[in-house]
Amino acid sequence: MRLPSPPSGPSGDDDELIGQPIRFPRGLLGFPDARLYTLESADVPGFYWLRSTEHAPLAFVLVDPFQVIEDYSVDLPTQDADALGVKEPSDVAVLAIATVPREAGERWTANLQGPVAINFKAGLGLQFVRGDAAGVRTPFRPHLTGV
Numbered sequence: 001m002r003l004p005s006p007p008s009g010p011s012g013d014d015d016e017l018i019g020q021p022i023r024f025p026r027g028l029l030g031f032p033d034a035r036l037y038t039l040e041s042a043d044v045p046g047f048y049w050l051r052s053t054e055h056a057p058l059a060f061v062l063v064d065p066f067q068v069i070e071d072y073s074v075d076l077p078t079q080d081a082d083a084l085g086v087k088e089p090s091d092v093a094v095l096a097i098a099t100v101p102r103e104a105g106e107r108w109t110a111n112l113q114g115p116v117a118i119n120f121k122a123g124l125g126l127q128f129v130r131g132d133a134a135g136v137r138t139p140f141r142p143h144l145t146g147v
C-alpha cells in the first residue's frame with residue numbers, strides 16, 4: 001500500500017489517540033519481548049515517545065518522517081497492512097525511530113529502513129523493513145528551537 005505524504009503521526013484531531021495502548025505482536029527489531037507500548041506527545045510537533053508498558057525504562061523517540069525528510073514516501077507491504085487491519089492509507093501512521101544527539105553539533109538521525117506503522121483504530125503496530133535503499137541513520141534537521 002503506497003502511503004503518500006502525509007499519513008503521518010497523530011494530528012491535532014487525534015489527541016485522544018495519544019496514551020492509548022498499542023500492541024506490537026512481533027515486538028520491535030531487537031526487542032521482540034516488549035510488545036505493549038503507549039505513544040505520548042513529546043510536546044514538539046512531529047515528535048513522540050513510544051514507551052513500553054512492560055519494560056519501564058524502554059522508550060524510543062519517534063519522528064514523523066514526512067515532516068523532516070524532503071520527498072519522503074513509503075510503501076507498506078501488503079502483508080503488513082493486512083496484519084494491522086489497514087483498509088485505507090488514512091488508517092495508518094508511519095513514524096521513524098530517531099537517534100537524539102548526545103552533544104551539541106552532532107546530527108539527529110532517523111531509521112528510515114525500519115519505520116514503525118501504527119493503526120490507532122485497531123491499537124496495533126509493527127516495525128517493518130523496507131526493501132529499498134532507505135538509510136538506517138538518515139540525518140535530518142529537527143524544527144526545534146534551542147537544540
